[in-house]
Amino acid sequence: MSFLHKILPPKEWQPVVAVLMGAIVALGLYMVKAANVTSYLSDDPKACINCHVMTTEYITWQHSSHREVAHCNDCHVPHDSFLKKYAFKAKDGLYHATIYTLRAEPQAIIMHEAGQEVVQSNCIRCHKAQVTDAKSASWVSSHMHDRLDRTCWECHRETPHGRVKSLSAVGYHVEPLPIKEQQELFVPEWLEKATESKKSTP
């Protein structure tokens, strides 16, 4: 008797079981759609505000100079290997999803140790030139230690999210449009119409 035979229901029950299994799978699929699960495979920062409790982090980043050079994942997931990146994402994501579903999110979200390590290594990944100095390393005995015994944000406290990050810290905000779209709005339509005549005389 093979394993398959063991779990297959008797012949007369099979249609019913198939229908029930289908229902469960469909419910699962519906949830994947409703929760926009596929967006988490991307690097789009908007995926992080599928849950509104991340809005504060999103807006503070959006008003920082890092906006131009780094998205959430550039800092918050490891980049040393593809596997590590997605494993970390999955672990973090499931943890976030659990806390969010249980409505257990804190008023001010802070990083756990695993996350801190990742962010610290990502600071170094981009800012290596600023934090290494061959000359000092060669003759200042504590140089290595001085650089690595604290996190960057112990001093750079405002980078990039600022110091105030509670759920209620930011209000409504409008995202800046891409420059090209903004330029179409420099002159509103009613005024465009009213001043259309390219006057040759002043």
Added chain:
Amino acid sequence: MSSRMKNWLLFAATVVIVLLLSILANSIINRKAESQFAYQPQVSINEHEPRNEIWGENFPRQYQSFMRTRDTSFVSFMNGSKMRDALEEDPNLVVLWAGYGFSKDYNQPRGHGYAVQDIYNTLRTGGPTGPGTGPMPSTCWTCKSPDVPRLMNEIGIKEFYTGKWADIGAEIVNPIGCADCHNPKTMSLQISRPALIEAFQSMGKDINKATHQEMRTLVCAQCHVEYYFNKNMPDKKGAQYLTFPWKDGTSVEAMEAYYDSMNFSDWTHSISKTPMLKAQHPGYELFMTGVHAARGVSCADCHMPYKAEGGQKFTDHHIRSPLDNVANSCQVCHRQEKEALIEDVYQRQKKIKKTQIALEKLLVRAHVEAGKAWELGATEAQMKPILQDIRHAQWRWDYSVASHGGSFHSPVEVSRIVSTATAIAQEARIKLARLLSELGFKGEVPFPDIETKEKAQRYVGLDMKKLEAEKETFKENIIPKWLEEAKKREDQMGVDKVSMK
């Protein structure tokens, strides 16, 4: 375990799993719905929403800082936010503007929050007793309120510029604010006044090609520029059409030539009979000739620097002198002590002020001497070249003083303008000396006794009591009516609440 038992267990397990799945699905849907209401705007802002407080519902930080433009506690060497009577501080101005509204009343500007109140109060707008009365055209409202683009859209631009200041008093009630610079949907910067767009067209430029950083200056250039009211626009008869004289360039000489070529004058001087030009705050034009503009700095960079509050960085809408906020303006780039930076600014301003005051004295003398020449029977032909010099000299002087902050924005250019004006003023006085001696006048025409504002106003023949009484009557009878009418209109506007809060 019997097979029946097994089946029941299986059934129960399935129930539990599906139940949990459903609860999870329900939770996802619930929280998605919740997101619709978290971080949402309070109200939806309509295209021509003139009421700043309605925008403020959605953007409390910007609005609250904008409200602080009503703070009048800061005083600097030149301006500040306090109401300062410029005529009292420098009575020469009364004589220089004799025969023109500015000799009646001229104050240093206060914050944007006072725009409407201050235009009510200034004696220059007189005491209208109803529609069609008073000295000023409706065009004077153009830079005072976000009600302006609303009304222009309703009645037409040309129509807006047609008629008296008092005709549309009831329509304009909100001080300079949100809709003057922002697109209500996207909050992008946008131009709301036709004059700037038309000025760009006249220079053969397209304002839509501006960069975002340039827009942070251009929204200010809608108003902080030199302008005049063109009464002879083809196909716009009857309108006092607001125009910037930039067609041939924005330098003081280019604008002077522009005005000369069309024989334009703002008024005729009551003492010297000169066809005068009044320069009106060419702030943008002068700033563009300075080093900060050359380095790509915009108005907003110093007058509205970023500010962080409650975790959010935003533009400080408390538009004011950077000297009131050195840490966030100057010191972002200049890492010197605050006192040293302010001293640098004051030094430029004080040096230029000295040359301007000396020039004012020459101009006063020129006007008085010209008056004397007329008295002694000088002819139009004899006076023409002299009056042309006086016109040019005073235009340049005015261009240099009327641009608030000009002597900091572009000290070299302002100095240059003052020195050309000084040369022309002296040229006028040499010609006058010759003419006066020709007319048989010996010696010096005495400098008038204009030590105080009162004396100066008496000297140019202003009846201040009458003007003030007219203003009082207007404030008692007309303004309450305007406000009442405006309130009726705004009560009907309503507010579109977005959520159920």
